Amino acid sequence: MKLSKFFILLFTLTLSVSVLAQRSPVQEPMVFETQQQEDRFNQLTQELRCLVCQNQNLADSDAQLAHDLRAEVHEMLMAGKSDDEIKMFMVERYGDFVLYRPPVQENTYLLWLTPLVLLLSGAVILRVIIKKRTVLLESAPDEEPENQNS
């Protein structure tokens, strides 16, 4: 083979290899500099939702999109972005759906408040019932209840 042809072939091969390498910017498993980064990564990918899966987080999904989004998270994390910034990145593109921890905002006030309201109502109900029963007890004291076990 002529030398020039050889070099052209080599050049093309190198180009295609580098193009392929560009295809998957980060190969898994991801590499981190500190344990803290890795923990943050695990935490974040567990809180972010895989959008093409049937209810799975980014950490556990094998989908192509999940892989690409994990790569994005990794890149941002290594670039020094904070957890909030990374989550914001996702929300700007995919909406609140991508967060498994629903943000506290207008359409989630009810969600976050309901348990609290329920608990408080429970406390009120408890008070009311105890009051009624205490009155009952004082007005007509029972005999000593048998069988104190269980």
Place this chain on the structure above:
Amino acid sequence: MNSRIYPLLGFLLLIVLLVVGLNIADRKTNLPSPLIGKPVPVFDLPVLASPGQNMSKESLLGKPYLVNFWGSWCITCRAEHPVVTELAKLNAVYIIGMNFRDEPQDAVAWLKKWGNPYNVSLTDFDGRVSIDFGVYAAPETFLVDPSGTIVFKHLGQLTWEVVETEILPRLANMESGS
């Protein structure tokens, strides 16, 4: 009103919710785009099979355009292809084919086989730009107005009904607006 009726009332509300839920069940994973009304994401991408040529969003200011995300691996893209071709024939809007997560040669072969309806085809090889657009399935189609703002997104197969009811009217508005 005695308190014993509350459980029943609560349950009736629940039933109403579930009935509605059944009706919207087939659309439950259709995510609305948070990009509607926002500037189109920055992109500067190579033109398909034309090494050295790039296109950026800046060069598109001043006219509306459609961005259609597709891949040769995507079966639904094949299904919507006739509609895209029809739309292209109307010459109503500049259509950009955004080929993503695909090998350029596969994309070229696909267009050759089925026909190329796009005014220009760009390659988003690693899918970065598709992520910026919030694309999670294919195909997805975005309509951008002359000022570079996204005004509409359609998830999934493009149908002529969507073209007639959503895309063409908006284009007409842009015409009369300018």
Place this chain on the structure above:
Amino acid sequence: MTVELGQISLLAALLTALVLGLLPMIGSYTGNRRFMAVSTTASLVQCLLLMVAFGILTSAFIIQDFSVEYVARNSNSLLPMGFRVSAVWSAHEGSLLLWELILSIWIAAVALFSKRLPEVFRSRVLAVLGWISVGFLLFILLTSNPFGRLIPSAVEGLDLNPLLQDFGLIVHPPLLYMGYVGFSVAFAFAVAALLGGEVSRDWVRWSRPWTLVAWAFLTIGIALGSWWAYYELGWGGYWFWDPVENASFMPWLVGTALIHSQAVTEKRGAFGNWTLLLALSAFSLSLLGTFLVRSGVLTSVHAFASDPTRGIFILVYLGVVVGGSLTLYAARAPKMIQGGGFAGLSRETFLLINNLVFAVLAAMVLTGTLYPLLIDAIGAGKISVGPPYFGLLFTWLLVPIVLAMPIGIYSRWQQDSGSRLISKVRWPFLMALAVGTIVWIMQPDIGFVSAAGVTGGAWVILGSLFYVVQMMTSKNRISIPASVLAMTLAHVGVGVFLIGLSLVSTLSTEKHLRMEAGDKYEMAGYTFEFLGTSIVQGANYSADQGEFIISKGDREITRLYPQKREYAQRGNTMTEAAIDPGFTRDLYVSLGEPLDQNGQAWAVRVYHKPFIRWIWLGAIFIMAGGFLAAANKRYRRKMTAKEPVLTGTKEVTA
């Protein structure tokens, strides 16, 4: 030819269920004893017919009759025998048949073991169960028939989903359904009580063993599901607050409140309406769960294939059964307060707190599960509610329960004194604090919440054990009543569960790394050495099997063989993790992807999970406590029809 017999059996079962629903009920109002007696025969015949139908479907799987569509969809000629049987309930139609079979078994059991109940009451209970069965049989026959033929018949089946080709499928659904479906008995008892206008507490005593057994089954069913997910899915998770998981957890929460409320109503006459409502709610939540799982309304990895027709049917069924029972409750539940009074500090109060907190817990899970649907339905956007929400709220709501539990165990009926209680629980409390502090000092990484969880778990365990010890020493004997043992077992189980949960949440470590043959990785004092992979053949799959040597220091502890399987028929790739289980920790290894062409380098996931088995061990204790409590001889005592009926506010004893 035989599968059509299965269809006929189902039709016959439907007719039988109709008879069961009608005649005994009519007889209970007209006094027709022959009609009422039909209940026993009808119940047994129905059960027999369902067994026949189920047996026919099972045999179709065993002989691999691919002319039956359901078999063709869920089986394959290479499928090993054990899985062929469990494949029967692996998908929608078959699992519904299992549901209905189990319902018919419960109904037959009630028919056989409640002969001593007053006739009128008993007939109504069985009639209500009959109606529930009618609804399910109609559902199966009209929308989800497993006996449909495939014409032309398939040459080869589509294969059982590889994820389901596992021991977990053999045990989890049947045991779960025993619980899920079993709550229908408590439901039927409550409806019969409302119909009869009885407010005597006998119906509660009669329903207790049935409720306890169902609850115990549900406990182990859920625990098995969690354990199965853990070892099957490959990344060490055991609970995701997925809608289907929540669908089984809500009945459990309400069921827990129910078994405690029943105790108060039986012994003290109070909380009768609570008990009624909880009994109705537990099964209602089971039905709701069935709806959520099969209608396609919510997104879930567990969801069966969804179909709008099926969704509508279940919704109508749900509306009739639950709406009907709640209407009955609104109309017939006693208006006046029953039972005696009690003081602010009393056993009744503690059990009331229990009722309230578990009800709030169930409501919280329901809210979180349905909230995305609500927001979508009103057009307010699309959001997700996942583990961060549920986990956080669950933890907070556990606090009052954990705090109250040991104190409640010691508390006296009607009136107790703070000083007495404090003196009883002082030592367990201090010891628990010590345990928590020591653990926290030894492992500062766990953080406050986890340490508090450990303290809480220890507090529950110690409080329960001290109670038994105190009982033994005060009465100077070694044997304690079975009921006390049962209660202790269950409560200790809760404590064990809590400790396991707290520790594994904060102490577990995981690492994803690239490994080549000869590479070693050290984690938590263990060394994982990768020896490479080899090809292994299974009955219907071929796998890359990795070999890992696990050592501690110089000593080899075990070898683990995780696999990456490829199933021939469906072409799925599946991860089969390898686990070294232990009382104090699990070591867990799974293969990810091969990282180079010849499979020399692999992405590997390595986990160290301290005390994770305590989660399921706790559940086993809880289940055991439930079964033991149900076996109490007291429930098998002769029951007369002339039990005292409560009038007004004061209890009138015979």
